[in-house]
Amino acid sequence: MTEHSNQLSNFHGGLKLSGHKTMSITSPISQAKIPAKVIIPLHQHIGDSGELLVKTGDKVLKGQPLTQPTSYVSAPVHASTSGTITEITEHKIPHPSGLSAACVVIETDGKDEWIELTPVKNYQQLDATDLRNIIRHAGIVGLGGAAFPTAVKLNPGPTHTIETVIFNGAECEPYITCDDMLMRERADEIISGIQISLHVLNSDNGIIAIESNKPEAIGALKQAIKKNNTTNIKVISIPALYPTGGEKQLIKVITGKEVPSNGLPADIGAVVQNVGTMAAIHQAIHFGKPLISRIVTITGKGVKKPQNLDTLIGTPMSELISQCGGYKENADHLVMGGPMMGFTLTTDQLPIIKGCNCLLVESSDDQQTQRRVMPCIRCGECARVCPATLLPQQLYWYASSKNFDKVQDYHLFDCIECGCCAYVCPSQIPLVQYYRFAKTEIWNLERDRQKSDHARIRHDFRQTRLEKEKQEREERLRKKKEMLAKKKQENPETADKDPKQAAIEAALARVKEKKEQAGINPKNVENLTEAQQKLIEEADSRRQQSKVE
Amino acid sequence: MLFKTASSPHQNQAITVDQVMQKVLLALIPGTIAAIVFFGWGVFINIIIASLTALTCEALMLVLRNRPVKPYLTDGSAIVTACLLALALPQLAPWWLTVIGTAFAIIFAKHLYGGLGFNPFNPAMAGYVVVIISFPREMTQWVPPLIEGYTHLNFIETFKLIFTGIAPDRFSWDAITMATPLDTLKVQLGLELSINDIHQHKTYGPLFGSLSGVGWEWINGLFLASGIWLAYKRLIDWRIPAGVLGMLFFLSNSFALYDYASFTPPSFHLFSGGIMLGAFFIATDPVTASTTRKGRWLYGMGIGLLIFIIRTWGGYPDGIAFAVLLMNMAAPLLDYYTMPRAYGHQWYEIPGYHKEDQDE
Ligand code: SF4
Numbered sequence: 001m002t003e004h005s006n007q008l009s010n011f012h013g014g015l016k017l018s019g020h021k022t023m024s025i026t027s028p029i030s031q032a033k034i035p036a037k038v039i040i041p042l043h044q045h046i047g048d049s050g051e052l053l054v055k056t057g058d059k060v061l062k063g064q065p066l067t068q069p070t071s072y073v074s075a076p077v078h079a080s081t082s083g084t085i086t087e088i089t090e091h092k093i094p095h096p097s098g099l100s101a102a103c104v105v106i107e108t109d110g111k112d113e114w115i116e117l118t119p120v121k122n123y124q125q126l127d128a129t130d131l132r133n134i135i136r137h138a139g140i141v142g143l144g145g146a147a148f149p150t151a152v153k154l155n156p157g158p159t160h161t162i163e164t165v166i167f168n169g170a171e172c173e174p175y176i177t178c179d180d181m182l183m184r185e186r187a188d189e190i191i192s193g194i195q196i197s198l199h200v201l202n203s204d205n206g207i208i209a210i211e212s213n214k215p216e217a218i219g220a221l222k223q224a225i226k227k228n229n230t231t232n233i234k235v236i237s238i239p240a241l242y243p244t245g246g247e248k249q250l251i252k253v254i255t256g257k258e259v260p261s262n263g264l265p266a267d268i269g270a271v272v273q274n275v276g277t278m279a280a281i282h283q284a285i286h287f288g289k290p291l292i293s294r295i296v297t298i299t300g301k302g303v304k305k306p307q308n309l310d311t312l313i314g315t316p317m318s319e320l321i322s323q324c325g326g327y328k329e330n331a332d333h334l335v336m337g338g339p340m341m342g343f344t345l346t347t348d349q350l351p352i353i354k355g356c357n358c359l360l361v362e363s364s365d366d367q368q369t370q371r372r373v374m375p376c377i378r379c380g381e382c383a384r385v386c387p388a389t390l391l392p393q394q395l396y397w398y399a400s401s402k403n404f405d406k407v408q409d410y411h412l413f414d415c416i417e418c419g420c421c422a423y424v425c426p427s428q429i430p431l432v433q434y435y436r437f438a439k440t441e442i443w444n445l446e447r448d449r450q451k452s453d454h455a456r457i458r459h460d461f462r463q464t465r466l467e468k469e470k471q472e473r474e475e476r477l478r479k480k481k482e483m484l485a486k487k488k489q490e491n492p493e494t495a496d497k498d499p500k501q502a503a504i505e506a507a508l509a510r511v512k513e514k515k516e517q518a519g520i521n522p523k524n525v526e527n528l529t530e531a532q533q534k535l536i537e538e539a540d541s542r543r544q545q546s547k548v549e
Numbered sequence: 550m551l552f553k554t555a556s557s558p559h560q561n562q563a564i565t566v567d568q569v570m571q572k573v574l575l576a577l578i579p580g581t582i583a584a585i586v587f588f589g590w591g592v593f594i595n596i597i598i599a600s601l602t603a604l605t606c607e608a609l610m611l612v613l614r615n616r617p618v619k620p621y622l623t624d625g626s627a628i629v630t631a632c633l634l635a636l637a638l639p640q641l642a643p644w645w646l647t648v649i650g651t652a653f654a655i656i657f658a659k660h661l662y663g664g665l666g667f668n669p670f671n672p673a674m675a676g677y678v679v680v681i682i683s684f685p686r687e688m689t690q691w692v693p694p695l696i697e698g699y700t701h702l703n704f705i706e707t708f709k710l711i712f713t714g715i716a717p718d719r720f721s722w723d724a725i726t727m728a729t730p731l732d733t734l735k736v737q738l739g740l741e742l743s744i745n746d747i748h749q750h751k752t753y754g755p756l757f758g759s760l761s762g763v764g765w766e767w768i769n770g771l772f773l774a775s776g777i778w779l780a781y782k783r784l785i786d787w788r789i790p791a792g793v794l795g796m797l798f799f800l801s802n803s804f805a806l807y808d809y810a811s812f813t814p815p816s817f818h819l820f821s822g823g824i825m826l827g828a829f830f831i832a833t834d835p836v837t838a839s840t841t842r843k844g845r846w847l848y849g850m851g852i853g854l855l856i857f858i859i860r861t862w863g864g865y866p867d868g869i870a871f872a873v874l875l876m877n878m879a880a881p882l883l884d885y886y887t888m889p890r891a892y893g894h895q896w897y898e899i900p901g902y903h904k905e906d907q908d909e
């Protein structure tokens with residue numbers, strides 16, 4: 001409950017950015033209007049999409065599940081208001097490359113009628129698995145932007161002891177204020193969600209980390225803590241330095257430890273959750289409400305009345321913009337997310353999804369209009385600010401010359417794409433673009449490589465082994481099931497899992513999370529020359545060798 | 550409404566290469582004025598010749614290499630190269646020497662390696678080395694400072710001398726030119742004179758001020774001041790000059806402590822010749838220096854070491870150009886072995902430490 005800023009560590013580099021935050025916090029969070037139709041993409045998170053439960057013509061109620069999760073790393077989506085499903089179709093979704101994906105389109109009836117809700121009376125009496133299951137079926141994903149299923153993140157697995165649970169209210173990107181406003185206005189809900197999470201993680205203490213430039217939010221949370229006589233949660237004010245809200249950077253600041261490369265926070269006993277996610281957990285447990293809305297910051301110099309709107313998932317962006325007074329004359333870029341890591345959208349005819357924390361409308365004078373790219377002068381400014389302590393200029397050099405072996409030696413995959421390097425580059429090189437390109441190329445190459453004979457043999461081996469394991473597991477499970485037949489629960493999916501299997505699944509999920517976190521999905525498969533192919537193979541075999549040693 | 554797309558980040562800080570170069574040029578002004586005040590118009594004329602040559606060669610090469618002329622010609626890098634070279638040349642260097650040096654710097658050292666950002670060697674220093682090796686005699690045409698008892702030329706005479714090689718009738722060549730104090734000291738020390746003897750000498754004595762040579766103290770002092778300003782503005786990395794000067798001080802001080810009479814004292818090393826220009830403006834050229842923190846320390850210290858060796862035992866009076874070029878060669882290696890430990894990595898994961906490097 002006291003501030004311990006003197007015990008904090010630093011991460012390398014970082015930027016002091018001007019916040020541009022005041023423009024969107026002049027008014028309290030308001031309710032976005034229910035649009036005439038909501039467009040709900042089936043896949044809004046990292047992981048597998050669920051199985052469709054509804055069909056065209058169905059009448060749905062607010063909170064009714066539209067999909068159910070099919071695998072461990074998956075989240076369902078729900079109808080965000082009541083109405084009739086008019087189509088289930090491919091629709092443009094917010095995506096860096098402007099993809100389309102399956103969406104359920106609901107014509108709203110304006111009644112906003114809830115489905116029957118089943119709140120949990122006394123969550124302390126439920127065990128972690130049950131609570132995770134409720135969170136999972138409420139479709140809750142990380143609301144900080146990454147949209148990773150929260151239930152998975154709340155399951156660090158039996159091999160990890162979690163010592164530090166950090167609730168991320170840093171919100172270090174300029175312009176975005178949705179977490180700030182949420183903390184100011186709904187501090188109680190956040191505290192309540194945090195208690196549930198701590199219970200699930202079986203941890204005693206939680207830390208809420210907030211950038212020092214949000215005194216109101218810090219005050220509100222402290223007050224909520226006092227009011228509830230909470231002693232196990234403390235609020236820590238951390239220096240405002242972009243990207244201190246990045247998971248790895250935040251962990252370094254709070255614990256002084258670094259998440260190992262290729263590892264997960266749980267490997268060093270840490271878990272980070274966004275504060276917005278906590279409010280969603282509170283809603284799911286205490287009211288039985290699934291995640292059907294979120295707070296979105298609509299801001300930027302290109303929009304007339306910047307503000308935060310509590311928005312139904314699936315609301316078209318254009319509706320939000322018009323509720324904010326519409327565009328200004330000079331609006332010319334629409335960014336989902338913040339100015340440092342967000343991506344541009346070509347149109348506003350896209351639905352708000354769970355991971356959408358901010359719509360930034362930039363005006364023509366925000367962007368450097370004539371951005372003149374010069375050659376790298378090796379000034380090293382990028383390396384000075386890189387929060388991952390990389391050498392961005394070397395990454396750029398090898399990425400642009402397609403030397404994918406070297407670029408990995410310089411730890412390309414530790415790049416968090418924060419954009420600090422490109423921000424300071426006097427030659428105005430779009431560095432991050434090169435890193436994304438290189439990552440994508442390398443994934444594509446690896447995928448191609450797996451088609452090689454060698455990989456096929458390995459694959460076959462693995463297949464047989466998995467098959468055998470699966471049979472054994474089924475056998476064990478069958479025996480166990482017989483034993484547990486009486487206690488059979490209504491939800492066989494998780495409840496029946498033996499700890500071992502849960503552990504395996506959790507491990508698989510972690511691997512998956514790691515992969516997903518590495519960045520965006522591969523796109524534009526390119527044909528590579530033989531020389532490049534060979535380079536990659538050499539690199540791989542070398543890497544393989546060093547592993548064997 | 551359709552929006553434009555762009556890659557993140559969607560904002561950036563407004564300092565560009567052009568602005569960096571402009572600030573560097575700005576920082577050169579005080580020291581340059583001091584050089585003109587103490588050593589006459591030759592400095593100024595050299596800068597003009599070098600700049601015009603540099604711009605012409607730059608434009609020519611850009612056209613030949615099929616590059617857009619305007620953005621590169623106006624980035625200021627050619628002018629910076631020209632100024633650095635001109636400030637390193639003797640004040641009465643013949644015009645063609647300046648032209649050859651500058652042309653070599655821009656055409657060979659810069660553009661034939663790929664232009665701005667791709668040159669492994671500092672262009673100004675490459676140009677300097679070419680002329681000092683090819684025209685050693687012309688490279689001794691330094692003048693004495695404008696103080697009582699020495700000859701000085703006016704603007705017209707200087708201009709004529711540089712362009713025609715004809716000295717005005719009223720002076721003999723010997724009276725016009727004079728070795729730099731750094732050179733004098735070295736030669737005389739070589740003749741077994743002690744520092745004190747040299748200071749008392751009737752011809753050379755008045756050339757020495759309280760720190761080093763008259764005039765040179767001021768020039769170096771001002772380059773030091775504006776260099777510190779550049780470092781403070783983070784337009785150069787302070788580690789490089791700190792390495793150069795620290796190393797030079799450490800070595801010269803140690804040797805001077807060992808034998809005060811026969812080694813040049815540290816104050817003289819630090820305020821003579823092109824040392825401050827070299828440490829703050831030449832060695833810090835980011836393109837040819839190491840880029841990592843540790844690498845920059847080593848790079849600077851290496852230059853300091855080499856300058857000391859060349860000045861003390863080498864065949865040239867000032868060793869900055871050779872020192873810089875030698876360390877330019879080492880820069881890629883320094884970069885590789887001084888990679889910072891990336892977040893989440895152990896130090897031994899630096900690739901250079903556990904696998905032999907066949908690629909370079
Ligand atoms: S900041 Fe830009 S110019 Fe400077 S070293 Fe990095 S990439 Fe090169």
Ligand code: SF4
Binds near residue numbers: 386415
């Ligand atoms: S984008 Fe990558 S390389 Fe650039 S500063 Fe961020 S982590 Fe470093």
